[in-house]
Amino acid sequence: MTTESTDITQALRASRKASVPLARLGYGTAALALLAATGVLEGYELFLASSILSYAIAAMGLNVLMGYNGQISLGHGAFFAIGAYTASICIDHFGVPFAWTPVIAGTVGMVAGWLIGKPALRLEGVYLALATFGLAIATPTVLRSDLFSEWTGGVQGIFLQINPAPDWTSLDLDQSIYLAVVGYFVLFSFLTLRLVRGLNGKAWIATRDNPIAARAMGFDITRAKTRAFVFSVLACSVGGALQAVAVQFVAPDSFPFFLSISLFTAVVVGGLCSPLIGPLLGAVFIVLVPNMTEEIWQGGSWAVYGGVIIAIMAIQPRGLAGMLGWTWNKLATHTND
Amino acid sequence: MTFFLEQLIIGLSSGGIYAIMALALVMIYKSTGHVNLAQGEMAVFSTFIAWTLVQMGVSIWPAILLTVAVSFIGAIVLERVVIRPFAKADDLVLVAVFVGLFLSVHSLAGAIWNYEVKPFPSAFSDGSINLMADLSIRVHTLGSLLATGAVLTAVWFFFRYTRLGLALRAAADNHVSSRLVGINVSVMLALGWGLAAGIGAVAGVMIAPVTFLDPGMGLAPLIFALAGALLGGITSPFGAALGGLIVGVLEAMVSAYVPYGIEFRELIALMLILSVLLVRPAGFFGEFMTRRV
Amino acid sequence: MKLALELNNVTASYGHGSILHGIDLEVPEGEVTALLGANGAGKTTTLRAICGMIETHGEVRLFGEDIKGKSTEVIARMGVAHVPDGRGTFTSLTVMDNLRLGAFTAEERGNFRRSLDRVFDYFPRLKERVGQHAGTLSGGEQQMLAIGRALMAEPRLILLDEPSIGLAPVIVKQLFEILDQIAGDAGVSMLLVEQNSNLALKLASNAALLEVGNLVARGSTEELSQNQEIARAYLGNITSEEAGA
Numbered sequence: 001m002t003t004e005s006t007d008i009t010q011a012l013r014a015s016r017k018a019s020v021p022l023a024r025l026g027y028g029t030a031a032l033a034l035l036a037a038t039g040v041l042e043g044y045e046l047f048l049a050s051s052i053l054s055y056a057i058a059a060m061g062l063n064v065l066m067g068y069n070g071q072i073s074l075g076h077g078a079f080f081a082i083g084a085y086t087a088s089i090c091i092d093h094f095g096v097p098f099a100w101t102p103v104i105a106g107t108v109g110m111v112a113g114w115l116i117g118k119p120a121l122r123l124e125g126v127y128l129a130l131a132t133f134g135l136a137i138a139t140p141t142v143l144r145s146d147l148f149s150e151w152t153g154g155v156q157g158i159f160l161q162i163n164p165a166p167d168w169t170s171l172d173l174d175q176s177i178y179l180a181v182v183g184y185f186v187l188f189s190f191l192t193l194r195l196v197r198g199l200n201g202k203a204w205i206a207t208r209d210n211p212i213a214a215r216a217m218g219f220d221i222t223r224a225k226t227r228a229f230v231f232s233v234l235a236c237s238v239g240g241a242l243q244a245v246a247v248q249f250v251a252p253d254s255f256p257f258f259l260s261i262s263l264f265t266a267v268v269v270g271g272l273c274s275p276l277i278g279p280l281l282g283a284v285f286i287v288l289v290p291n292m293t294e295e296i297w298q299g300g301s302w303a304v305y306g307g308v309i310i311a312i313m314a315i316q317p318r319g320l321a322g323m324l325g326w327t328w329n330k331l332a333t334h335t336n337d
Numbered sequence: 338m339t340f341f342l343e344q345l346i347i348g349l350s351s352g353g354i355y356a357i358m359a360l361a362l363v364m365i366y367k368s369t370g371h372v373n374l375a376q377g378e379m380a381v382f383s384t385f386i387a388w389t390l391v392q393m394g395v396s397i398w399p400a401i402l403l404t405v406a407v408s409f410i411g412a413i414v415l416e417r418v419v420i421r422p423f424a425k426a427d428d429l430v431l432v433a434v435f436v437g438l439f440l441s442v443h444s445l446a447g448a449i450w451n452y453e454v455k456p457f458p459s460a461f462s463d464g465s466i467n468l469m470a471d472l473s474i475r476v477h478t479l480g481s482l483l484a485t486g487a488v489l490t491a492v493w494f495f496f497r498y499t500r501l502g503l504a505l506r507a508a509a510d511n512h513v514s515s516r517l518v519g520i521n522v523s524v525m526l527a528l529g530w531g532l533a534a535g536i537g538a539v540a541g542v543m544i545a546p547v548t549f550l551d552p553g554m555g556l557a558p559l560i561f562a563l564a565g566a567l568l569g570g571i572t573s574p575f576g577a578a579l580g581g582l583i584v585g586v587l588e589a590m591v592s593a594y595v596p597y598g599i600e601f602r603e604l605i606a607l608m609l610i611l612s613v614l615l616v617r618p619a620g621f622f623g624e625f626m627t628r629r630v
Numbered sequence: 631m632k633l634a635l636e637l638n639n640v641t642a643s644y645g646h647g648s649i650l651h652g653i654d655l656e657v658p659e660g661e662v663t664a665l666l667g668a669n670g671a672g673k674t675t676t677l678r679a680i681c682g683m684i685e686t687h688g689e690v691r692l693f694g695e696d697i698k699g700k701s702t703e704v705i706a707r708m709g710v711a712h713v714p715d716g717r718g719t720f721t722s723l724t725v726m727d728n729l730r731l732g733a734f735t736a737e738e739r740g741n742f743r744r745s746l747d748r749v750f751d752y753f754p755r756l757k758e759r760v761g762q763h764a765g766t767l768s769g770g771e772q773q774m775l776a777i778g779r780a781l782m783a784e785p786r787l788i789l790l791d792e793p794s795i796g797l798a799p800v801i802v803k804q805l806f807e808i809l810d811q812i813a814g815d816a817g818v819s820m821l822l823v824e825q826n827s828n829l830a831l832k833l834a835s836n837a838a839l840l841e842v843g844n845l846v847a848r849g850s851t852e853e854l855s856q857n858q859e860i861a862r863a864y865l866g867n868i869t870s871e872e873a874g875a
Contacts, residue, residue, distance in 0.1 A: 072432050119615050125428040126372055127614050130563060133374065134607035137560045145600040257556060261436060268433045299447035299552070306440030313430050313437070314422065500734075507720055507731050514718040517681070518783065519706035519735035572722075 027189070034182045038175050046174040047246060048291070052283045053185040054242040059266040059279030060192045061235020066264075067272030068201060069228035070208030072125065075132030076236045077260030078116075078139040083109050083237030084244035084255070085143070088158045089151055091245075098162050099180045102241040109237025110230055117229040121222070136260035143252035157251025160244065181242050188235060189276055195231065196275045204228050236263070258302065262286045265305045269312055271319025278321035285320070339471040344593045345586060350478045351561075352585020353485030358540045358562035359581040360492060361533035363574050367509035368529040371420070372571075374435040376562070377555030378442040379415075379534055383408040384541035385450045388457055388550055397460050401542050405535045412534030413527045420530075447552040457545035460484070481543040488539055489578055492532075496574065505529060557603060561588060564606040567613045570623020580620065584609070632659040633691070634787045634819030635680065640688035642672075642679040649675040652688065653845040655838055657787070659693070662813050662820040664830040664851070667840035673823040674715055676840070677789045680821075681705050681712050693786065707735045711780035715791040715823075717772045719779070721765030725756055728764050728775055732782030741784065749778040752808050770801035774808075781812070787819045794826045802826070806833055831855060 034053075041049060058080055065071050086108045087101035096104065116135070123131055142148075144155055152158070165176040195201060203224040206214035215221050244250045263286075270282025286305075293300040316322050358376065365373045373379075383404050390400035415438075423434050461480030465473045496502040507515045508525035515522050540558070548554055561584050569580025584606065591598040591605055613620060635657035642650040649672045657663040665673050679686040682702045690698040697705055706712070711732075720728050729749060733742050750757040753774040759767060764775055773793055780788050793809070794802040806829050813820055813833070824830035831837060831851045838848035847854060 066429065070429065072429055074432070074436070119611060123614050123618075126432065127618060129428075129432045130372060130567070131607070131611050131614055134560055134563070134603075134610045137556060138604040138607040141600055141603045145597060147597050147600070261440065264433075264436060272429070297448065298452060299444050302440040303444030303448065306437045306442075306444060309433050309437035309440070310419065313426070313433050317430055503727060503730060504734065506723060506727070510720040510722050511718065513683075513714065514720060515731075516683075516702040517706055517712045517714065517718065518731050518779070519703050520731075521701075521703050 031182075031186050034185070035179075038171075038178055038182075041178075043174055046178045048287060050174075050178050050181045050246040051243060052280075052287045053181045054239045054246060054283075055263070055266060055286060056239075056280045056283035057185055057188045057242065058236040058239030058263055059270060059282045060188055060275065061232035061239070062263055063267045063270070063272060063275065063279050064192065064196065064204070064235075065228045065232035066267055067274070067278070068196060068204040068208065069225060070204075071121075071225065071228065072129040073132040073232070073260075074129055074264055075135030075139070075260050076232065076263050077255055077257070078135050079109050079113060079233045079236040080240035080243070080259060080263065081139055081143060081255035082112050083240030084250050085152060086237070087241035087244045088160055088250045091160050091162065092153075092158050093151070098160075098177070098245045099183075101245065102184055102238040105241035106234050106238045109233050109240075113230050113233025113237075114226075117226060117233070121225050121229055132260070136257045139260075140252050140256050143255060153251070155252060157249060157254070160248045160250070162245060162248055177246055181246065184238060184242060188238070192235075192275050200224070200227060261302075261305070265309060269305075269308055269319055271321030273318065274321035277324065278319055281320040281324075340593070342472055343474065344589045346474050346482070347478055348586035348589030349582060350482040350485075350585070351588060352565075352582035353482050353489070354540045354543050354558065354581075355562045355565045355585050356578040356581030357485050357488050357536045358558060359566035359569065359577040360489065360574055361537045361540075362562060362566045363571055363577040364509075364529050364533045366566075366571050367574075368505065368526055369420075369424070371431060371435070372563075373530075373533070374432070374559075375438040375442050376533065376537055377559030378439050378446070378552075379408070379412065380537035380541035380558075381550075381552060381555040382442055382446045383534065383538035384457065384545050384550055384554070385446055387538070387542050388450070388455060388545075391458060397458055401460060401539070404542070405538045408534040408538040409531040412530040415534075416527050416530040421526075443552055450552070452551060452553075454549045454551045457542070457550045459546035460542060477546055484539065484543060488536055492536065492574075501528075505532075560603055560606050560610075561585070564609045564613075567610055567618075567620055570620030573620065573622035576620055576622025579622070632693075633657060634659045634693060635821060636689070636691040636694075637676075637680070638689035638691075640676075640679060640686060640690060642675055642684055642686045644675075644684055649843050650679060651843045653840070653843070655845065655848070656836075657819055657821050658836065659819050660817045661836065662822055662834040664827075664834035664837040665821060665823045665840065666825075666827050666830060666837055669825070670842070671840040672843040673840055674791055675843075677712060677714075677791050677821070677823060680789065681710065706783075709783070709786035710789065711783045711785035711787070712789040713776045713780050713791060713793065715795065717769075717776040719764040719767075719772050719775050722763060724761055724763055725767070725775055726760050728779050729756075729782050732779030734783075736782065736784050742782075745782050745784060749781050752781070752812065753778055770797050770805070773797060773801075773805060777805075777809075777812075781816075785818060787821070790820060790822045790824075792823055792825060794824060794829065802829065809833060 037049060058076070062073065062076050065073060083105040086105040090096040090101045090104055091098055120128060120131055143152060146154060162173060162177070164173040165171045171179065203214070203219045206217070206219050207221045207224050211221055266282030266286045267279065269285050270280065271278030289304050290301040293304060312319055358380065361376055362373060365371060386407055387400045387404040390403060391397060395403070419438060420434070423431060459477040461476045463476065465475050466479060467473050496506055504515070504520045505525055505528060507518070507520055508522045509529070512522045515525070544554065544558055562581060565581035565584040566577040567580070568583060569576030569578065571577065588602055592602060633656055635655070637653060637655035639652045639654065640650055641648050641652050653676070655676070665676060667673050675684065678684045680690060682697070682700050682705050686698055688698070689696065692705070692708060692710065697708065720731060729746060733745060736742070736745065755771055756774055756778055759771065764772065767775060777793070793805060797805070810833055812818070822830055822834060834851055836848070836850045837854050839846050839854065
């Protein structure tokens with residue numbers, strides 16, 4: 001290493017050190033704000049917030065897969081469903097405290113993800129999209145099946161009895177659930193940022209942009225792809241579990257083909273390649289749009305999704321986060337997304 | 338034995354529908370390199386148009402012909418306005434656009450015609466025909482089989498023996514060379530979409546009497562058509578049609594003979610898709626569309 | 631002398647920087663003109679510019695008519711047959727279909743049989759393989775098919791992009807003998823892009839030399855091969871006798 005490059009490295013380290021406290025301050029403030037909302041928001045609003053954060057977690061994972069690693073999935077609703085049903089079965093059949101169910105759901109999800117991912121990852125581009133498209137369509141029919149109804153409650157689904165936090169905390173049910181969701185959200189934000197900014201992120205971007213060169217440089221492409229996939233599945237399962245808890249109900253009809261499309265929409269509209277803000281904005285989009293449109297126009301949310309997706313692809317492929325990109329860039333330095 | 342034959346004919350009948358939808362997918366894929374995820378929704382939209390015409394008093398066959406014509410034109414407009422601008426975009430953007438198209442067409446159908454399930458008249462008479470001994474088949478099933486067979490034959494003839502068909506095949510094979518021999522590729526692409534939509538409309542009006550008409554009608558047929566197209570080879574019209582027929586028969590057999598078969602039809606289609614993509618992505622008759630490195 | 635093709639101060643680019651920097655070129659009617667130059671000199675780009683395939687500025691005249699700005703398919707219908715680099719055969723279609731496509735814009739459909747027979751006379755091998763898919767033909771056969779397809783259009787001008795590339799010397803020799811025949815028989819004008827300058831100069835009556843997008847020399851093949859410096863730099867050691875043959 002020449003003196004020149006050492007100087008540059010030192011300069012980079014210095015600048016990064018300078019911006020890190022600022023970034024950390026930003027994240028810390030955001031986390032506190034989320035926590036504070038527990039006291040400010042009530043009932044239904046807390047439920048909405050829980051939903052948004054749950055979907056945001058799922059979107060974070062899917063974003064890693066699609067934005068950073070460039071693989072297309074139209075079927076992650078299946079893993080969301082697996083997470084949701086695992087959590088429900090844990091609560092309903094085994095009485096597991098709800099706050100722990102995402103951990104179990106995540107683990108089960110990862111196993112499923114590994115099983116499905118092994119063959120699926122050998123596919124590329126449109127072919128992977130088609131295979132996952134099939135997965136999304138097949139999911140509700142499997143869930144509805146009588147074969148598993150003893151566990152899944154069949155078509156009727158399962159109503160969840162969720163116990164709030166112990167009395168001494170004086171938190172009601174919505175608040176307890178919300179806090180748990182925030183906890184997992186903060187955890188996943190941390191995890192996502194670390195993965196994306198570290199060597200993993202670089203490997204993912206390299207394999208996305210130029211797999212041949214990446215391989216030539218020594219990146220293990222298969223491992224990078226698998227990691228991205230597994231993480232996305234983990235995130236979706238956890239998100240699904242949290243959402244099931246928030247809604248306190250699961251049924252096959254909660255996980256239609258359109259769920260996978262919604263997750264896809266959240267990532268694309270929120271902004272591919274923005275690790276945190278994109279998924280969050282996307283989650284807000286897919287939770288609030290149906291909320292606002294379904295009363296006036298049944299099925300209208302799909303129209304909004306469709307129109308917005310096409311518009312964003314035409315105007316600003318980096319999504320809502322991309323549109324906000326310049327403000328973020330000024331607040332904190334971060335590696336090129 | 339009779340039961341088997343009955344299921345076989347039913348399977349071939351739905352297979353015929355999957356075959357022409359698979360053909361539509363292949364036509365667009367071959368000429369543009371895109372998989373039209375919205376093919377099913379477009380077919381459903383066309384069927385709704387036919388339904389409206391029937392409600393207005395048009396009898397079924399003229400309604401179908403008119404619908405095919407309208408679908409043809411509508412698809413050309415769609416291709417020019419929505420898809421053409423993204424022609425050179427990369428995979429993820431394209432998939433997103435097709436998903437967007439899927440959602441838009443679906444919702445538009447729901448918005449115009451609402452989500453209530455509607456009955457749809459068969460193009461053929463009601464009732465059944467007794468083919469032999471115990472074997473009774475619904476007229477519609479048989480009619481559908483013959484209709485889709487006719488469509489497949491007509492399309493085959495068009496591509497094989499007409500000048501325009503040759504031009505379309507050329508455009509599907511090689512854009513640059515096509516222009517060098519004087520073919521307007523841009524027009525060919527639009528034509529490909531138009532044709533695909535036309536035959537999709539026929540598929541729709543054959544399915545609707547059986548499954549009843551609602552915006553969600555196109556989802557399952559699409560996945561079966563996709564499985565068939567991949568099985569036979571997404572670059573081979575003949576292969577795709579054959580694949581569609583096989584999938585139809587497979588679906589009927591599984592539904593009839595395998596416990597819980599009916600519930601798992603889509604899952605089996607998915608398994609089929611995965612297997613084909615993993616083992617022989619080009620399908621039985623297709624060839625690799627080489628990806629630019 | 632009538633010109634089949636005339637380029638005046640033509641600049642062409644693929645988007646960012648220009649590849650051709652204001653070149654002039656003349657292809658006399660009824661003769662073979664060779665366009666020579668090292669790799670990357672812009673020879674293929676020139677052919678693409680003529681056919682309207684890329685962004686072009688300047689003047690391009692086809693038999694006196696300005697064709698700049700016209701689309702590729704329109705130019706093809708005006709009687710230009712371009713045999714691109716890489717052959718450009720329709721690989722999933724049969725030999726017969728390929729030839730049919732060549733005649734797609736031919737003026738009189740009645741000539742189809744006659745053109746077909748002519749092509750089979752030049753390339754008997756194609757007649758043998760008429761039902762085969764073009765993708766299964768050997769490199770040499772595909773090149774023959776590509777040229778055959780061009781002939782089916784009964785063109786006024788043929789553009790040939792590196793017909794010898796990737797072919798064994800024996801095949802190339804045969805090919806060029808046939809090209810010589812075609813040039814002689816039909817009286818068609820040809821612009822031949824070739825890296826194999828020896829062969830090109832034997833076939834052509836005049837030539838032009840490109841260097842990194844600029845025209846550095848042009849004239850009859852005798853004139854060009856007598857210019858020793860250029861000859862040595864780009865053409866190897868070729869004597870004026872060999873060029874004049």
